Amino acid sequence: MTVALETRNLVKRFGGLVATDDVSIAFQKGVRYALIGPNGAGKTTLINLLTGVLRPTGGAVILEGADITGMAPHRRVQNGLARTFQINQLFPEMTPLQTVGLAVSERQGHGREWWRLAGGKREVIDEAAAILERFGLTDVMGAETKVLPYGKQRLLEIAVAIACRPRVLLLDEPAAGVPEEERHEILDIVGGLPDDVTILLIEHDMDLVFSFAQRIAVLVNGGLFMEGAAKDIAADPRVREVYLGEGGHG
Amino acid sequence: MTDIAAAAAVPQISPAADARLMLAAAARWRWWEFAVWIAALAAIVVFPRNLLLLNEIAILALFALSLDLILGFAGIVSLGHAAFFGVGAYAAGLLGKFGYGDPFLGLAAAAAVAAVLGFATSFLLLRGSDLTRLMVTLGIALMLLELANREAWLTGGADGLQGVTIGPVLGLFDFDLSGRTAYLYSLGVLFVLFLLARRIIHSPFGLSLRAVKQNPLRARAIGISVAVRLVAIYTLSAAFAGVAGALSAQTTQYVSLEVFDFIRSADVMLVLVLGGVGYLYGGIFGALIFKLMQDYLSAITPQYWQFWIGLVLVILVLAGRERIGAQLTRLFAPLLRWRRA
Ligand SMILES: Nc1ncnc2c1ncn2[C@@H]1O[C@H](COP(=O)(O)OP(=O)(O)OP(=O)(O)O)[C@@H](O)[C@H]1O
Ligand SMILES: [Mg+2]
Numbered sequence: 001m002t003v004a005l006e007t008r009n010l011v012k013r014f015g016g017l018v019a020t021d022d023v024s025i026a027f028q029k030g031v032r033y034a035l036i037g038p039n040g041a042g043k044t045t046l047i048n049l050l051t052g053v054l055r056p057t058g059g060a061v062i063l064e065g066a067d068i069t070g071m072a073p074h075r076r077v078q079n080g081l082a083r084t085f086q087i088n089q090l091f092p093e094m095t096p097l098q099t100v101g102l103a104v105s106e107r108q109g110h111g112r113e114w115w116r117l118a119g120g121k122r123e124v125i126d127e128a129a130a131i132l133e134r135f136g137l138t139d140v141m142g143a144e145t146k147v148l149p150y151g152k153q154r155l156l157e158i159a160v161a162i163a164c165r166p167r168v169l170l171l172d173e174p175a176a177g178v179p180e181e182e183r184h185e186i187l188d189i190v191g192g193l194p195d196d197v198t199i200l201l202i203e204h205d206m207d208l209v210f211s212f213a214q215r216i217a218v219l220v221n222g223g224l225f226m227e228g229a230a231k232d233i234a235a236d237p238r239v240r241e242v243y244l245g246e247g248g249h250g
Numbered sequence: 251m252t253d254i255a256a257a258a259a260v261p262q263i264s265p266a267a268d269a270r271l272m273l274a275a276a277a278r279w280r281w282w283e284f285a286v287w288i289a290a291l292a293a294i295v296v297f298p299r300n301l302l303l304l305n306e307i308a309i310l311a312l313f314a315l316s317l318d319l320i321l322g323f324a325g326i327v328s329l330g331h332a333a334f335f336g337v338g339a340y341a342a343g344l345l346g347k348f349g350y351g352d353p354f355l356g357l358a359a360a361a362a363v364a365a366v367l368g369f370a371t372s373f374l375l376l377r378g379s380d381l382t383r384l385m386v387t388l389g390i391a392l393m394l395l396e397l398a399n400r401e402a403w404l405t406g407g408a409d410g411l412q413g414v415t416i417g418p419v420l421g422l423f424d425f426d427l428s429g430r431t432a433y434l435y436s437l438g439v440l441f442v443l444f445l446l447a448r449r450i451i452h453s454p455f456g457l458s459l460r461a462v463k464q465n466p467l468r469a470r471a472i473g474i475s476v477a478v479r480l481v482a483i484y485t486l487s488a489a490f491a492g493v494a495g496a497l498s499a500q501t502t503q504y505v506s507l508e509v510f511d512f513i514r515s516a517d518v519m520l521v522l523v524l525g526g527v528g529y530l531y532g533g534i535f536g537a538l539i540f541k542l543m544q545d546y547l548s549a550i551t552p553q554y555w556q557f558w559i560g561l562v563l564v565i566l567v568l569a570g571r572e573r574i575g576a577q578l579t580r581l582f583a584p585l586l587r588w589r590r591a
Contacts, residue, residue, distance in 0.1 A: 040321050042501065051471070053467070055340075064345075072470075072475070073470040073471065074469075074471075074473050074474055074475045075475075077470070077471060077472060077473035078473045082471070082472075083471060084472075085467075085468075089465055089467050089468040089471065090465065090468060090469065091460070091461050091464040091465050092464055092465075093460070093464055094457075094460060094461065094464065095272075097269050097272060098273075098457060099271065099461075101269070101273070101457075102454070102457050102461055102472065103472040103473075105454045105457075106454075106458065106472055106473045106474055107472075110454045111454055111455065111473075111474060112454075112455055112456050112478075112482075113453060113455060114449070114450045114453045114454075114455035114456065115449065115453065116431060116453055117273075117274070117277050117449075117452050117453060118277075118452060118454045118456070118457045119269070119270055119272075119273025119274055119276075119277075120274055120455055122270075125266055125269050125270050125273070126266045128268045129264075129265040129266035129268075131265075132265065132269075132281045133265050138265045141268075141272070142272050160468070160471075160472060161471075164472055164473060165569065181265075194385070202338060204304070206335060
């Protein structure tokens with residue numbers, strides 16, 4: 001097994017608060033992970049450290065064997081690491097078509113072309129249209145993102161990340177705020193990504209977690225509490241106590 | 251417009267083809283755009299006595315267009331855009347003074363000098379809030395003003411740069427007193443640079459700028475280097491402003507320290523807001539409104555004309571362009587219906 005993404009003794013302090021506490025974890029290539037933990041455990045902070053949105057106080061991040069601790073966020077994306085945000089981060093006055101098309105065109109390396117009309121490259125449009133169709137966004141692809149219903153925006157948030165064609169995909173509560181019956185649909189699309197894509201899913205809904213993840217990492221108070229096969233985690237009494245035992249999540 | 255309607259009427263069209271049409275439609279010329287340029291050209295015949303004013307409008311429009319590139323399309327605020335106008339004006343003026351009076355040579359030099367200054371100072375704007383950017387741009391323009399004032403041996407200082415001689419455009423058309431050549435020349439340059447700007451904002455690069463403006467966090471998260479894009483557009487905007495300055499120097503055959511004046515930076519912002527930010531024509535409409543108001547109001551109240559411009563600005567910003575636009579649309583709706591029928 002090869003390691004896709006790894007952290008070594010990662011630490012993030014916000015003043016006196018230790019949001020990430022000496023986390024060392026390796027994510028194997030092609031494995032679907034869930035990252036669970038109570039509110040405020042430091043899950044989002046960990047993703048922000050992995051993607052370069054935050055600089056760590058200490059430790060290292062390694063992507064496919066290369067140290068990327070100091071690498072700019074956009075370079076990490078170009079190196080195959082994409083994410084979604086817990087709170088939608090979209091372009092309010094652009095359409096889903098423009099948004100996904102832009103992500104595809106950037107990935108294909110056309111982003112600096114100023115002499116060509118956007119929409120002129122067939123391979124960009126075809127891929128963008130296919131992604132939009134997979135997410136059921138075709139009928140709204142020409143509407144401004146800000147007028148879309150929340151559920152559609154949430155789908156777009158994931159579609160954009162997938163348009164980056166990542167080898168490692170980090171999903172920060174992608175189903176949050178999505179109606180119960182549509183949640184599985186979202187994760188089915190994500191689960192349908194190629195087998196060699198490594199996925200890390202943050203999710204509070206245990207049904208989703210267990211139906212999606214092969215392995216689970218548990219974060220408590222910023223530290224890695226444990227990491228293991230999904231069924232072992234589910235059976236572990238300590239995990240039940242600190243996390244599952246809380247009786248679901250708010 | 252009929253093409254979009256036709257596309258929408260065919261439901262079996264594939265999503266990809268549909269998408270292609272949709273993106274192409276965004277860049278298509280609208281009827282009123284043709285009208286704007288035809289009117290600008292027709293103005294030569296219709297207002298033969300006002301060609302000097304029209305020339306000023308064209309130059310101001312180009313200057314405002316350059317500001318629109320950074321403010322409207324990349325979200326960079328500036329209170330010192332006159333810095334680029336000024337170096338462009340001095341570059342072209344000095345060339346003219348020292349015997350290199352070819353107009354296009356002057357434009358190229360002005361664009362180059364302003365672009366270098368824009369590139370160098372863009373790095374100061376990558377970090378920081380809008381307030382930081384306002385102060386940094388303001389500060390740079392102030393420094394240039396003082397520099398031009400002190401180096402009077404070169405710039406003429408407070409007396410201005412005299413003895414600027416500009417050759418005929420394309421070696422054929424001399425600048426005349428009526429301003430006919432000047433206006434045609436400025437309008438031509440405005441049109442060419444406008445086409446370039448229009449091309450750029452509808453390109454993948456232009457789309458990425460809008461993304462950077464609307465959400466830099468997400469822009470980075472799809473692999474866009476925000477810094478590189480901002481440096482690029484700032485440099486281009488500076489070059490445009492430099493050309494505007496050069497046009498001013500060449501058509502008036504004079505450069506004064508006022509090219510760097512804070513008032514000029516503030517006015518161009520005002521012009522752009524008057525005309526509307528972020529759709530490329532704001533600079534043109536704004537310059538037209540601003541100059542006409544200035545011309546008309548200063549004739550009746552020489553001292554207080556700025557009062558009325560200020561009033562219009564305040565109303566526009568407080569009431570919101572959309573709301574005023576909606577009111578106007580409602581007002582003219584019957585007319586539009588009639589036109590379509
Ligand atoms: N930028 C910041 N500045 C200061 N404190 C922060 C910052 N970001 C996060 N924190 C704190 O770090 C801790 C971990 O926050 P984080 O958002 O990573 O938790 P989380 O596990 O994602 O929680 P949730 O399940 O609610 O999303 C919290 O106590 C939070 O208040
Ligand atoms: Mg979180």
